[in-house]
Amino acid sequence: MKCPCSWLFACALFLRPGTGPFNASAQERELDIERYARLIPISLEGYTGEALSALRFDLEIQGFEITGADKAQYLLRGSNNGDVSGQLSDRVNKANLLSTKYTGGTPRSEAHALSDAVVERITGRKGIARTKIAFKVEIGQNSELYVADYDGHGAIQVTQDHTISRDPAWVPGRRVLYYTSYKASNPDVYVHDLQSGTRRAFARYPGMNAGAAPSPDGRRVALVLSKNGSPDIYVCDADGSHLEQLTRTKEAESSPCWSPDGRTICYSSRELGRSALFLVSVDGNFKRRLRTDGAINCTEPDWSPDGKTIVFTANMGGFQICTVPAGGGSVTPLVAGEDPSWAPNSRAVIFTRNRVKGRGVVSLLDVPTKQTKDIQQTSGSCSQPCWAK
DSSP: OOOHHHHHHHOOOSSOTTOOGGGSOHHHHHHHHHHOOOOEEEEEESOOHHHHHHHHHHHHTTTEEEOOTTTOSEEEEEEOSSSEEEEEEETTTTEEEEEEEEOSSOHHHHHHHHHHHHHHHHHSSOOOTTOEEEEEEEETTEEEEEEEETTSTTOEEOOOOSSBEEEEEEOTTSSEEEEEEOTTSSOEEEEEETTTOOEEEEEOOSSOEEEEEEOTTSSEEEEEEOTTSSOEEEEEETTSOSOEEOOOOSSOEEEEEEOTTSSEEEEEEOTTSSOEEEEEETTSSOEEEOOEETOOSEEEEEEOTTSSEEEEEEESSSEEEEEEETTOEEOEEEEEOEEEEEOTTSSEEEEEEEEETTEEEEEEEETTTTEEEEOOOOSSEEEEEEEOO
16 A cells, blocks of 8 residues: 555565585575675577567576676576477586476476576575466556466456455465455455455455455464554454454554564554554564664565565655665665565565556566566556565
């Protein structure tokens, strides 16, 4: 949610040159990945058409630079004649790293599988090419939710409420979405099982029900309710029982998200005037403002899966995607945009690029290198993307 009041109430080189991943421990690779934001030069040979475009997209949004063989450290040679094969080598260290073939799928799905293998072999991190996203599509006065591959391909409409549907949130590890809908003429929270197609009302208290965010283990849900007056942060079990109120302010709270250990919730509040980020323990025993030095009007936080960083939107004469250490501190501005959501790799972020003529465009950001790529767009204005973890 960009502005709590308006909506709530109006409706590296990751490995040093000369160092191979097979010579480094996982911990050393992690340190190198975080320390160096330099593009990894890789050459692609033998690929054509959809397989080539998918490989380029996958690798470039994960910190690679596609270049000629004479300038690349890594060489990926293969073909996509009925299947997708690949042989990965390190030209600097003269080492063969990977030889594999993928069959039985589409050229795009097989290329995604290959790029995931390449990314993991070189960086030590799992690739994101076979992950899913959900997002909102506005057509006229209504909006519906869609699910797609992370690059926007294969988009499928999953709601047909013919009203305002928004705020999709994945249950970690499951094909289940929480979202807000005005289907019953009130902002209520629903839970939708994408595998079975079943849906049920989750929160239909008097007033506003919105911003549902499942915990990392899927057993609890944080959400925003105004049943006692102003919108506050609540938590409850996944079946809706044991509802507990965590905040009690006269101002609007919004956008709860969970720490990976499930002990803390970060949210946005106007308790001190301008929107700012706060932390509250799930047991309610502590609450404090999160320092965001260098940013104001902070909303829409999302906690990285590795627990180290919070991404959020700041409104400083325009919406800006920023990051801050999870404990608070100096802010790093990244790119103009809003609605940020972390990828499972704690490196990429999906967000809504600043609207052009009122039309939202969903884009991907590689945080260390600041490379961005628009996903395949669905007809309509797209926004509020959420990455499945």
